[in-house]
Amino acid sequence: xxAPAIVIxxxxxxxxxxxxxxxxPEAVIYGLANRTQSADVSYDNFGELITKLFQHGTPIIGVCxxxxxxxxxxxxxxxxxQEAPLLAIAEDGSAVVPLLGGITGVNExxxxxxxxxxxxxxxxxxxxxxxxxTLLSPPQGYRLINPDDGKVFIADLLAGKSVxxxxxxxWLMDSQLPFSPEGDLTIAINQQNVIxxxxxxxxxxxxNELNQGKLTIVGTGPGSQEWLSPQVRQxxxxxxxxxxxxxxxxxxxxxxxxxxxRHESDNRVELDRAEMALNLASEGKSVVLVSSGDPxxxxxxxxxxxxxxxxxxxxxNKVKIKVCPGISAMQAAASMVGAPLGHDFCVISLxxxxxxxxxxxxxxxxxxxxxxxMAFYNPxxxxxxxxxxxxxxxxxxxxxxxxxxxxxxxxxxxGQQVIIKSLTDLAAEDADMRTIILIxxxxxxxxxxxxxxxxxYTPRYYDT
Numbered sequence: 340x341x342a343p344a345i346v347i348x349x350x351x352x353x354x355x356x357x358x359x360x361x362x363x364p365e366a367v368i369y370g371l372a373n374r375t376q377s378a379d380v381s382y383d384n385f386g387e388l389i390t391k392l393f394q395h396g397t398p399i400i401g402v403c404x405x406x407x408x409x410x411x412x413x414x415x416x417x418x419x420x421q422e423a424p425l426l427a428i429a430e431d432g433s434a435v436v437p438l439l440g441g442i443t444g445v446n447e448x449x450x451x452x453x454x455x456x457x458x459x460x461x462x463x464x465x466x467x468x469x470x471x472x473t474l475l476s477p478p479q480g481y482r483l484i485n486p487d488d489g490k491v492f493i494a495d496l497l498a499g500k501s502v503x504x505x506x507x508x509x510w511l512m513d514s515q516l517p518f519s520p521e522g523d524l525t526i527a528i529n530q531q532n533v534i535x536x537x538x539x540x541x542x543x544x545x546x547n548e549l550n551q552g553k554l555t556i557v558g559t560g561p562g563s564q565e566w567l568s569p570q571v572r573q574x575x576x577x578x579x580x581x582x583x584x585x586x587x588x589x590x591x592x593x594x595x596x597x598x599x600x601r602h603e604s605d606n607r608v609e610l611d612r613a614e615m616a617l618n619l620a621s622e623g624k625s626v627v628l629v630s631s632g633d634p635x636x637x638x639x640x641x642x643x644x645x646x647x648x649x650x651x652x653x654x655x656n657k658v659k660i661k662v663c664p665g666i667s668a669m670q671a672a673a674s675m676v677g678a679p680l681g682h683d684f685c686v687i688s689l690x691x692x693x694x695x696x697x698x699x700x701x702x703x704x705x706x707x708x709x710x711x712x713m714a715f716y717n718p719x720x721x722x723x724x725x726x727x728x729x730x731x732x733x734x735x736x737x738x739x740x741x742x743x744x745x746x747x748x749x750x751x752x753x754g755q756q757v758i759i760k761s762l763t764d765l766a767a768e769d770a771d772m773r774t775i776i777l778i779x780x781x782x783x784x785x786x787x788x789x790x791x792x793x794x795x796y797t798p799r800y801y802d803t
Contacts, residue, residue: 342366343398343424343448346388349374352402355432355456359400362455364569366400386411398424398440398448405436412439424448428456435460441467442475442486447596454593455564466493471597472514474526474540478579478598480625481510481528482543485535492540495524505530508542509579509624510598552620552658556640558633558665559591563751566666567591574663575627582616583629583639590752591629609642617646621654633667637688637716668775669714672747675757677794679745679777682801683711689726690717696726703730707737712783712797715776719767727767727776734778738762743785743795745777746770759785759795 342365345356353375356368369388370378382388389411392399401408405427412425416439424440426449435456437449441464449460467473475489483489496502501519504511506528516526525539535541555574560566575581575594585603595601602619604612616628630638640662647655673680685706691699706713718727734742740763748756748771758769762778770776783797 341397341423343400344369344392345400345402346385346392347371347375347378347402348385349430350376352430353377355428355430356402358432358455359402359428359452361565362451364572390415393423393425396421396423398443398445400426400428400448400452402428402430405438408438426452428452432456433458437462441473444476446473451594465497470496470514470516472511472516477542478510478577478596480544481508484541484543485539488535488537488540491537492524495538500524502526504528505533506542509600510596513597513600552623553625553661554616554620554628554643554658555626555661555663556628556630556634556643557663558630558635558638558667559587560666561632561668561671561750561752562590564593566671566751568663568665571663571665575629577625578627579624580619580626581629582612582619582626584612587629587631590631609639610646613639613642613646614650617643617652617655617658620658621652630665631668633665634662635664636667636669636686668716668747668750669777671750672714672745672757672775672777675747675750676745676759676777678796679743679779679783680712680714681797681799682780682782684713684780684797685711686714686716688716689730690720690723691726696729699726700729700733703733704736707734710737710780710782712780713778715778717772718770718774718776720772724767727765727770731762731765734762738778738781742781743779743783745795746774747777748774750775759793 343363345359345366345368347353347356347368348371360366360368368379369382371385372381372383389399393412393415408425408427422439422443424443424445426435426437426445428435435449435453435458437445437460439445446462446464446467449462453460462468474493475483475486477483501517501522502524503520503522504518504526508528527533527539527541529544533539533541557571557574559571575591578599580600580602581588582602584606588601588603602615616626620626628639632638634640669686687702689699740761742762743759744762744765746758746769780797782802786794788794
């Protein structure tokens with residue numbers, strides 16, 4: 340799908356348009372000249388713009404009434420197989436209405452936008468509603484050979500006929516299609532000598548897509564949708580399977596298409612989760628292993644490579660592995676208060692589950708003596724309640740009591756809290772496993788901007 344065009348008629352619509360653009364970063368906002376001031380591109384004539392975009396196959400998201408879009412597009416309608424997605428959004432974001440492009444992905448686009456605006460899209464496609472899948476618009480890697488037979492085929496399904504499946508179609512496994520070994524209709528995937536017909540839809544899978552499994556390890560950022568990179572968003576949308584800790588999968592659930600299988604697990608089974616992802620990918624699936632923050636910082640990328648080293652298997656050798664970075668919790672926390680990591684810093688996890696406390700204490704001591712700013716991950720848990728107090732005692736041997744620190748909790752999520760206080764005031768009850776702590780160096784300072792704004796930063800130079 341091409342990058343969408345978000346078209347607005349007045350400045351009152353820019354707020355909704357920007358929210359949609361945050362979810363679709365590649366989208367461009369077009370604003371009517373003399374009526375909008377902050378759009379990405381200005382235009383003079385609504386009808387001419389919509390016509391041009393539609394003829395070029397650009398998905399159109401109109402933050403306007405459905406009527407004006409329908410009247411503009413009506414003379415251009417010829418072939419539904421070539422229609423670009425067209426949908427309307429109410430100016431206040433209270434309604435999302437897909438109008439055209441059921442075959443080219445408009446309903447999925449409407450669901451994605453509806454999730455961002457927290458409204459249910461007005462999807463009226465009977466087959467998709469009843470069967471929870473889009474037979475005429477298969478996922479990337481598949482092609483429907485006989486789309487012209489689709490209308491009769493779906494009509495027969497809606498009339499009550501059952502369907503048998505020949506071959507493997509992962510995107511249909513979670514659908515509500517009436518599958519039966521004795522089905523009146525047939526869906527065939529990569530089957531030779533099967534004749535396409537109104538009673539048999541035939542799909543061809545691209546061999547390079549289907550045979551080589553992919554495992555992409557992604558970081559979704561601390562929690563906010565705005566911190567999800569376009570690269571990670573695209574990977575999530577193109578997957579056949581998601582694997583991850585339930586809480587992290589929930590953060591991106593609004594992006595999951597009906598045919599994407601979700602495999603959730605508890606937070607403490609990282610190696611089992613990594614092994615599951617590798618096994619799924621070895622079956623030729625496109626798997627995304629989901630971490631929050633950055634996947635390479637105390638997260639699932641290391642777990643995958645640890646499994647590859649400890650338990651090598653021939654079937655994993657053909658899996659194409661890729662790591663996609665994300666915004667880390669320490670970056671997000673630092674941005675909230677200014678630039679406390681503006682000079683040399685280090686990152687230490689206070690969890691002694693995978694390494695002894697003596698190692699952690701030694702590293703804190705050396706980092707404090709080196710006068711590095713620090714980021715503490717995993718400061719407190721239900722079972723680990725004393726490490727943070729011990730870390731504070733070590734720090735106070737080398738840091739002044741008034742050294743500024745940052746406590747950032749639930750970053751990018753409901754209940755976000757960011758507090759600046761002094762090291763001497765740090766207490767164990769200040770933190771939990773959802774908290775990251777930043778410790779200033781001797782150079783870190785608090786400054787004021789005007790009378791009401793306070794910033795924390797570590798200078799790039801070193802004042803001796």
